[in-house]
Amino acid sequence: MRNIRLKVAYDGTNYHGFQRQIESAGPTVQGTLEGIWARLVDEKVTLAMAGRTDAGVHASGQVVNFVTEARIPEDKIPKAFNSLLPKDIRILHADAVPYEFNARRSATWKRYDYQIENHRISDVFKRLYSWHVPIPLDLSCMQMAAKSLEGRHNFKTFAAAGGDSKTFERTLYRCRIQEDQNLIRVSCVGNGFLYHMVRIIVGTLVDVGKGRISPEEIPNILASQDRKRAREIAPAHGLTLTYVSYSDESPFEVFSDL
Structure with missing residues (x-):
């Protein structure tokens, strides 16, 4: 098991906020990221996020983390994500962090x-x-x-x-x-x-x-x-x-x- 941290940039114009919601509310950044990871490695994960940005809010330095059993090397994760993500979301960086790290609670x-x-x-x-x-x-x-x-x-x-x-x-x-x-x-x-x-x-x-x-x-x-x-x-x-x-x-x- 690894705890993976991602730095994420997105244009929030077309999203109903970051946090996943019921499907009828519209697409969210979290839902999109989790869906792409499931397509990549056939694994369901739940992202923790540094900030639950609202509908229409953007990010150039959002941080998320998730625990995974997948073996994709950290330096390959951004390329894998970005090959399937829509053009208004990009993974800028990925690294492995201690298991106790949480994108929201660990922020200073x-x-x-x-x-x-x-x-x-x-x-x-x-x-x-x-x-x-x-x-x-x-x-x-x-x-x-x-x-x-x-x-x-x-x-x-x-x-x-x-x-x-x-x-x-x-x-x-x-x-x-x-x-x-x-x-x-x-x-x-x-x-x-x-x-x-x-x-x-x-x-x-x-x-x-x-x-x-x-x-x-x-x-x-x-x-x-x-x-x-x-x-x-x-x-x-x-x-x-x-x-x-x-x-x-x-x-x-x-x-x-x-």
Whole structure:
């Protein structure tokens, strides 16, 4: 028996989220991967995933693992998978890990990036990977608001109903906002994220950028632990799971843009 870890990239546009669901709900990334493995080696496995991304959310650094009796060498697994996978899912790397490794529970921190296209007319080539906001946004106010979210807090205000988390305390190491040619990127790095947390943070920051919320209000909104105080959930298609760490490496050692 081997515990195999995969690094996976996918365009979530055509999938009903990562986690396997009833067949009538539509295709999922997990269901697709498990189905391909069954075709390859005639073995049924269940994947554990680092992040249960929602319908339409993308990933460039998702991590999964599964236990298998198959003897395919690790360095051959990506090629075998990719020969049968649809073009919007790719296995980037595979390796064997200790049996106790779990893609979700063993993670030390994750990075999510959210893209906002801030231009009067939307770009047809960005429509699947960014949220089009035609109203000019005040970047400096958004950056000030984002900074106040960093640190260890109770993020219940920024958690949607329906999640399975027992506690709401998380550490947000960085919430950074950068702009390049009308494309605003919100980068969130933390030791864990609540259900829809990043998308609610982004929706609230956009309201700050529109002048509907002042940056000075954010600490009180956070402290209220009242979901109604935060604003709309940003659309799923602007979000990408970028990186998952399993060591004591610092996010700032890995990423120079933070």
